[in-house]
Amino acid sequence: MGPSGSGKSTFLHCAAGLDRPTSGEVWLGQTELSGLSENRLTRLRRERVGFVFQAYNLLSALTVQDNITMPLRLSGTAVDREWAEQVVGRVGMAERLHHRPAELSGGQQQRAAVARALITRPELVLADEPTGALDSRSGAQVLSLLRESADELGQTVLMVTHDPVAASYAQNVLFLADGRLVDSLGAPTPAAVAERISRLGER
Amino acid sequence: MFEIAWKTLRARKGSFAGAFVSLLCAAALITASGILVESGLRSSVDPHRYAGADAVVDGEQTLRLPGGDFTVSERLSEPVRLPADLVGELETLEEVDTAVGDHHLSLAAAAPGGRDPVPVSGHGWDTAPLAPFTPQEGRAPEETGEVALTTGLAEELGTGPGETVDLVSGAVPAEYRVSGTVAHQNAGEGRGGSVFLHPDEARSLAQEPGSFDAIGLVAAPGVAAEELTGAVEAAAGQTPVTVRTGQDTSRAEFSDVGEARGLLLMISASFGGLAVLIALFVVSGTMALSLNARRRELAVLRAIGSTPGQLLRMVGAEALLLSLVAGLLGCLPGILVARAMHGAFTRFGVLPADLPLVVGALPMVAAVLLITLTALLAGTAVALRPAWANPVEAMRETTPTSGPPARWRGVAGMVCVVLAASAAMTPIALRNDAGAAGTGSAALLLVIAVALLGPVLLRPLVEALVRPLRRSRVSGFLAAESAGADLRRLGGVLTPLVLAVGFTLSMVHTQSVVAGAVSGQVEEGIGADAVVSDTGSGGMAPEVVEDLAELPEAGAVTPLQETRLVVPRPIFGDPELASFSARGVESEGLRENLDPGLVEGDLADLSGAAVAMERSGANLLGADVGEEIDVYLGDGTPATVQLVATYDRGLGLGEAMLPEEAVEGHTGPPSQVLAGAAEGVRTEELHSALADFTERYPTLQITDREGFADSARAEADLAAWVNLTGLAVILGYIAIAVVNSLVMSTTARSREFALLRMIGATRRQVLNAQRWEACVIIVLAVLLGTLVAALPLAVLSTAFLGTPVPAGSPLVYVALVSATAVLGYASVVLPVRLALRTTPTEVIGAGD
Incomplete structure (x- = not known):
């Protein structure tokens, strides 16, 4: 986390291979990203990275089910029914699989987006301020969901946020300022995060 | 309010560009039709032969019904002349210095021995003083048998004073001595050559020696135009006259100017009506597309506390600014379009070359007003929903695409279908050009119905069409889902394409059906072995026809006098006029030469005060065989005639036939004569006898059935060219609208493409999905466009040709489908390619 303009999103985009760093290397697991072609990067993204954005996560023309399984469809992988049911059940969207995004609340849409991110069993789920556009209750649901996927499914989740409460759901908080990693905090609480942030501002 | 609107427009040029282009082109189109209308009303040619006259009096050339308003009028096909003694009466007026009666003689001139008379x-x-013309070489004609030529004509014919020239009147050639050449004192040759005869000779060559075509006046010194007009009208008393002064005298000089203006007015009214309708239709569609893409922005405004009223005012202000700027800029290309159309009409010979275009401010003001009003109405109508929507709802991720279509759309759509059905039926009721026009209107109404019914109509079609696509894993699947999900957007994109296909098909095939019907009817209806026609000497004098009939090789001979018949016909109690093409015929021998396809009655009864009519025309008048009809003849003379027969082949042979004696004195001499071979004479023998015959009469030409068909079709062909010119302009506009709406709707989806790429779709997958979607759109457009045109065309074709398959080259269809496909495909795929160039994170990050 970090203040606006600290480079959080750029960092995230570099990690996902959406953006190329001007210098340095990006390693995703055993793969170095900078040398890959656009097509390889795309393939890597859909197989090994899951994405949750702040908003507009879903394709309006598709049902929830089609949205969730879209990455599998794109890569031509068969749907693992058991896993899909587990993921859908976990995000609580089992009842709404045939709805279209326009018929869902913002929180429901974000939960469907989390399910889409998990469906490929990626090595890394990237979340870019996933609760930025939600009310606190829906936000809490989505954050719990991300934390549970780490705790219970062993899913690595990298989340960018500027909200101390959201950050407190993580196991580890890294602080960015002016494009550099400047600090870190284990087992964060909202108060501790807020205090570090305010110190960042003083420097 | 305007400041915010202006800033919004400037900040978001991209999203307004589409609406702007559409408004600009609409303004151009409306300006162009407005200019044509204004020219039809006001355009005039400089007087030449009457340049020196202060006023010219001629007969009332327009038929009006007593009690009818000014719209109920019909231009008479035959010249209405003035009694000769009116000249004397006018001469005695103290406001008048000189009064001269003028005959308009249609002659052909040729150098002695020269063929091809001009x-x-x-x-x-x-x-001569009315121009004034003065002798250049030689002298004025002082006795009968002498003629003076304008200098240009003398040069063209290669003759001069002291030599001779052949003048052909009523197909009869006569040799004249050239007394001299004359020239206009203040102007050049004008439109073409004139010849001046001794006044007595002019009178004897006139069709009605006891009357004049026009009377030229020179005012007494110090008498103003209005004074002169008043005095002349008072002196004319009961005789209906038209007094023309100044520039207007040209209308008495050139009868074709009045005709051309009437024609221009008619063309521009029908073209303009269509153009305005289509332009407004497209403008409202684009405004809806452009505002739909901005729903979220409107929601934000609602969320930060704008009232619905404020929002509507803002949208209104934007629409106002946009359409004012676009409208003003559109006027200039509008003038160019009008010039191009005018040029085309002149080239086809519909308009005289010297009739200029009148470019005034009025059409432009009207164009700007019209598009501004439409943009305002369409904009606020579309904004109504987001303006009153709950801002929280509206702010939600995706634009609401579902929700039932408004009920008024369904009702209006069904009304259009009903109107279209009745328009499609007009060719059955009225088997002429006017009836055929119903086909185009029906197609247009059906397109509007498609636009209004949109989602309801499209759902089953799209479902059926995309089913095979769903089997594809990515591209086809995405295309199928997105085509099916937002039917309203699909409808908006589809409408201009359907319009292009349906409109073109109906226009082009209406022409070919009518032309086919004309040819077919002439082919079946003309039994004569030869057709002799006069070119340019004002028809054939009776002695020429007699001479022809006396040829031993000739059997039945039927002179045809072309005129029109105007019949009063009340519609819901209001007086209206119906005008029919008519032919004066000699009933003797008629049946050998002409078979109009008798339906009822007997052509043998066609004598005295009688008429035979094409079946649907008689139906229109509600007249049965045996009944009497009150009509006006070609020169406006009222007459009562008995309907003695009805027939089928009105398109090829004319909508009404009257016996020679009924039209005698009310129309000119026959311009065509049908001749059959005498018994035992072969057609070739007749033709060679006729060839010898025309040696004696240089203005006569021999043609056959096909030549007759060509001349019967000439008017329809001309109308076809005129319509095609209008069609080309309107199609150009529709093509712009098609590209515009497709580009707009595709560009608005860049976020969707970015999202797809973020979650792992390759560029190719996104592009392919859009390719499939473009294909769905094209197939739907061709399908619906064909349907909206095919249904009315089938009715027309059944009525005119007896088969539901319309005549016309299938190449037109192939070309049209290809053009639609290329245009539609390119307008989708190119913007997608462009959108895929930006990195997806930029698009998603951009907010919006």
Whole structure:
């Protein structure tokens, strides 16, 4: 986390291979990203990275089910029914699989987006301020969901946020300022995060 | 409010560009039709032969019904002349210095021995001061048998004073001595050559020696135009006259100017009506597309506390600014379009070359007003929903695409279908050009119905069409889902394409069906072995026809006098006029030469005060065989005639036939004569006898059935060219609208493409999905466009040709489908390619 303009999103985009760093290397697991072609990067993204954005996560023309399984469809992988049911059940969207995004609340849409991110069993789920556009209750649901996927499914989740409460759901908080990693905090609480942030501002 | 609107427009040029282009083109189109209308009303040619006259009096050339308003009028096909003694009466007026009666003689002139006579206009030398013309070489014609030629004509014919020239009147050639050449004192040759005869000679060559075509006046010194007009009208008393002064005298001089203006007015009214309708239709569609893409922005405004009223005012202000700027800029290309159309009409010979275009401010003001009003209405109508929507709802991720279509759309759509059905039926009721016009209107109404019914109509079609696509894993699947999900957007994109296909098909095939019907009817209806026609000497004098009939090789001979018949016909109690093409015929021998396809009655009864009519025309008048009809003849003379027969082949042979004696004195001499071979004479023998015959009469030409069909079709062909010109302009506009709406709707989806790429779709997958979607759109457009045109065309074709398959080249269809496909495909795929160039994170990060 970090203040606006600290480079959080750029960092995230570099990690996902959406953006190329001007210098340095990006390693995703055993793969170095900078040398890959656009097509390889795309393939890597859909197989090994899951994405949750702040908003507009879903394709309006598709049902929830089609949205969730879209990455599998794109890569031509068969749907693992058991896993899909587990993921859908976990995000609580089992009842709404045939709805279209326009018929869902913002929180429901974000939960469907989390399910889409998990469906490929990626090595890394990237979340870019996933609760930025939600009310606190829906936000809490989505954050719990991300934390549970780490705790219970062993899913690595990298989340960018500027909200101390959201950050407190993580196991580890890294602080960015002016494009550099400047600090870190284990087992964060909202108060501790807020205090570090305010110190960042003083420097 | 305007400041915010202006800033919004400037900040978001991209999203307004589409609406702007559409408004600009609409303004151009409306300006162009407005200019044509204004030219039809006001355009005039400089007077030449009457340039020196202060006023010219001629007969009332327009038929009006007593009690009818000014719209109930019909231009008479035959010249209405003035009694000769009116000249004397006008001469005695103290406001008048000189009064000269003028005959408009249609003559043809040829150098002695020269073939190919040229058409010239002939006048008495006493009218020379009206121009004024003065002798250049030689002298004025002083006795009968002498003629003076304008200098240009003398050069063209290669003759001069002291030599001779052949003048052909009523197909009869006569040799004249050239007394001299004359020239206009203040102007050049004008439109073409004139010849001046001794006044007595002019009178004897006139069709009605006891009357004049026009009377030219020179005012007494110090008498103003209005004074002169008043005095003349008072002196004319009961005789209906038209007094023309100043520039207007040209209308008495050139009868074709009045005709051309009427024609221009008619063309521009029908073209303009269509153009305005289509332009407004497209403008409202684009405004809806452009505002739909901005729903979220409107929601934000609602969320930060704008009232619905404020929002509507803002949208209104934007629409106002946008359409004012676009409208003003559109006027200039509008003038160019009008010039191009005018040029085309002149080239086809619909308009005289010297009739200029009148470019005034009025059409432009009207165009700007019209598009501004439409943009305002369409904009606020579309904004109504987001303006009153709950801002929280509206702010939600995706634009609401579902929700039932408004009920008024369904009702209006069904009304259009009903209107279209009745328009499609007009060719059955009225088997002429006017009836055929119903087909185009029906197609247009059906397109509007498609636009209004949109989602309801499209759902089953799209479902059926995309089913096979769903089997594909990515591209086809995405295309199928997105085509099916937002039917309203699909409808908006589809409408201009359907319009292009349906409109073109109906226009082009209406022409070919009518032309096919004309040819077919002439082919079946003309039994004569030869057709002799006069070119440019004002028809055939009776002695020429007699001479022809006396040829031993000739059997039945039928002279045809072309005129029109105007019949009063009340519609819901209001007086209206119906005008029919008519032919004066000689009933003797008629049946051998002409078979109009008798339905009822007997053509043998066609004598005295009688008429035979094409079946649907008689139906229109509600007249049965045996009944009497009150009609106006070609020169406006009222008559009562008995309907003795009805027939089928009105398109090829004319909508009404009257016996020669009924039209005698009310129309000119016959311009065509049908001749059959005498018994035992072969067609070739007749033709060679006729060839010898026309040696004696240089203006006569021999043709056959096909030549007759060509001349019967000439008017329809001309109308076809005129319509095609209008069609080309309107199609150009529709093509712009198609590209515009497709580009707009595709560009608005860049976020969707970015999202797809973020979650792992390759560029190719996104592009392919859009390719499939473009294909769905094209197939739907061709399908619906074909349908909206095919249904009315089938009715037309059944009524005119007896088969539901319309005549016309299938190449037109192939070309049209290809053009639609290329245009539609390119307008989708190119913007997608462009959108895929930006990195997806930029698009998603951009907010919006």
